[in-house]
Amino acid sequence: MTALDTDQAAVATPRAARRPAGSGRQLLKTEASKGWALMSPALLTIVVGLGGPIVMLLLYSFWTQHYIEIDHTPTFANYQQVLTQPIYLNVFLRSILIAAGATLTTVLICYPVAYFLAFDVKKHRLVWMVLITLPFWTSYLLRVFTWKIILGYNGIINSGLKGVGLIDKPLEFLLYNPFAVYLTLVYGWATFAILPIFVSLDKIDRSYLEAATDLGDTAVERFWRITFPLSLPGVIAAFLVIFIPTVGDYVTPQLVGGPDGLMIANIIQSQFGKANNFPLGAALSITSMVVVTLIAVGFVWMSRRVTERIG
Amino acid sequence: MAGTAVRKMSGSGWRLAWVCVFLLFLYLPIMLMPLFSFNDGIYVAFPLKGFTTKWYAQLFANEALAHALVNSLKVAIAASLISTGLAIFAAKAFTRYEFKGRQLGYGLIMAPMILPEIMVGISLFLIILALGLPLGLYTVLFGHVLFCMPFAISVLSSRLEGFDKSLEEASLDLGESPLMTFWRVTFPLTMPGIVSSLLLCFTISFDEFILAFFLSSTETTLPVYIWGQLRFPAKLPEVLALGSLILVGTTILIVAAQSIRGEEGMTQGR
Numbered sequence: 001m002t003a004l005d006t007d008q009a010a011v012a013t014p015r016a017a018r019r020p021a022g023s024g025r026q027l028l029k030t031e032a033s034k035g036w037a038l039m040s041p042a043l044l045t046i047v048v049g050l051g052g053p054i055v056m057l058l059l060y061s062f063w064t065q066h067y068i069e070i071d072h073t074p075t076f077a078n079y080q081q082v083l084t085q086p087i088y089l090n091v092f093l094r095s096i097l098i099a100a101g102a103t104l105t106t107v108l109i110c111y112p113v114a115y116f117l118a119f120d121v122k123k124h125r126l127v128w129m130v131l132i133t134l135p136f137w138t139s140y141l142l143r144v145f146t147w148k149i150i151l152g153y154n155g156i157i158n159s160g161l162k163g164v165g166l167i168d169k170p171l172e173f174l175l176y177n178p179f180a181v182y183l184t185l186v187y188g189w190a191t192f193a194i195l196p197i198f199v200s201l202d203k204i205d206r207s208y209l210e211a212a213t214d215l216g217d218t219a220v221e222r223f224w225r226i227t228f229p230l231s232l233p234g235v236i237a238a239f240l241v242i243f244i245p246t247v248g249d250y251v252t253p254q255l256v257g258g259p260d261g262l263m264i265a266n267i268i269q270s271q272f273g274k275a276n277n278f279p280l281g282a283a284l285s286i287t288s289m290v291v292v293t294l295i296a297v298g299f300v301w302m303s304r305r306v307t308e309r310i311g
Numbered sequence: 312m313a314g315t316a317v318r319k320m321s322g323s324g325w326r327l328a329w330v331c332v333f334l335l336f337l338y339l340p341i342m343l344m345p346l347f348s349f350n351d352g353i354y355v356a357f358p359l360k361g362f363t364t365k366w367y368a369q370l371f372a373n374e375a376l377a378h379a380l381v382n383s384l385k386v387a388i389a390a391s392l393i394s395t396g397l398a399i400f401a402a403k404a405f406t407r408y409e410f411k412g413r414q415l416g417y418g419l420i421m422a423p424m425i426l427p428e429i430m431v432g433i434s435l436f437l438i439i440l441a442l443g444l445p446l447g448l449y450t451v452l453f454g455h456v457l458f459c460m461p462f463a464i465s466v467l468s469s470r471l472e473g474f475d476k477s478l479e480e481a482s483l484d485l486g487e488s489p490l491m492t493f494w495r496v497t498f499p500l501t502m503p504g505i506v507s508s509l510l511l512c513f514t515i516s517f518d519e520f521i522l523a524f525f526l527s528s529t530e531t532t533l534p535v536y537i538w539g540q541l542r543f544p545a546k547l548p549e550v551l552a553l554g555s556l557i558l559v560g561t562t563i564l565i566v567a568a569q570s571i572r573g574e575e576g577m578t579q580g581r
Binding site for chain 2 (some may be wrong): 219281
């Protein structure tokens, strides 16, 4: 770092300027440069290794492809196609709805579990923690595939029900539809919601709760007035942590979605595979990145306002 | 007071019941894997046909699978070392120093976390293609490093935030060089975080599919191999046997990792 940079940084960080005089000058000089020096290997890896590729993706989205030849003349044709053809709009809408539904369900299911871990478990917390997170660490592919086995035509549910004599013919509506995708996503990501909610519940100062009880709040009032508002950061984190990967999930819709349950990642992948239209695939990717980011930012903004109002 | 105590009891009773149902929901599906991996029939359906270990025998004789496993281990070990290595310094910068551009840097480094994985995979695929580089284990490794680094930084930052900065300052004031301070003070105190970060990155990389799917070409990793096998019904029992072994393997790994870490960080609230 140059001297100029450090000087600017020193002006910008009054906290550093308040250091004791002795070793202060030395530290002042190195605070910013040390920070940058330590951060730069990781930052460089990301900026070059991810920024470069994303610029490439952006470029591709303005090109066109004829068989295997790429035409580099810039055009909005791909975006026009993405934004006007109903099939793409439908897939976007479906992906968002399925992911939002799965996220909401997961958070609702997991909140009481996180609450249990934070407030009810006094002994052997670690054992409970391991018990709950363990299935998450096994192969994602196989956890998803298990649901294909469960819901399939000759699967666990159908063969089980037939064995008991409840049905004569296998139920065909179980697999290959948006509901199967939703259910499998809930299963696949359930554990992910627990940790952030648990952390924010665990941080709550217990004396607040005692005070509320002493002042006459019932357990339910106390929950809505203190515990829930204070746990909101964890809930918001859980929403984002699940929504972003599920909306872009490829494996689950591919395995259990069928033609009616395909999501945006499957459509994008097919442009790089069978459909062989890289620029269109790039335009679809850029569009979904923008959409996902907008939804995430909007969600965080909205929940901040809600938190301010009740917190 | 007695009233609240009763209410509280019943509340926690409901929650315990809910957690038990939740655990059944988590465990019943994956337990089908070991169950049917010993079933003497190709179809995964009731009734069970009888006990066999032949799927495991087939599995151990499968050379393509062994090759994919070795590839996955190589990539996962390298990815966990590189991303944790880069993350140690970045996490230190973020937790120890106040400087201009800190927020921006943090946001950028965490970016892979807020991008759907398939986007990362496709952009890397396109640039590797444009640069004319060959796809292979190195490209998978690169993708995994990008993907693991944010996780490593979160784990390490929370560890670094937990210990007292004055310990480092004392060491410096007493005349230890910055390098020796790092080696004798920072490093030992960060060790549990480093171990968790390595394990987390290893597990993420070992299980990662999408990036490897786009970036691996002919040298497949284990998840890409499994994906290929899922298309063939006849291969199914063997895949289930493999899944059961992965289940056992990760159980041992996680239990070991948690026992090393102990109860720390889990008992702050009372």
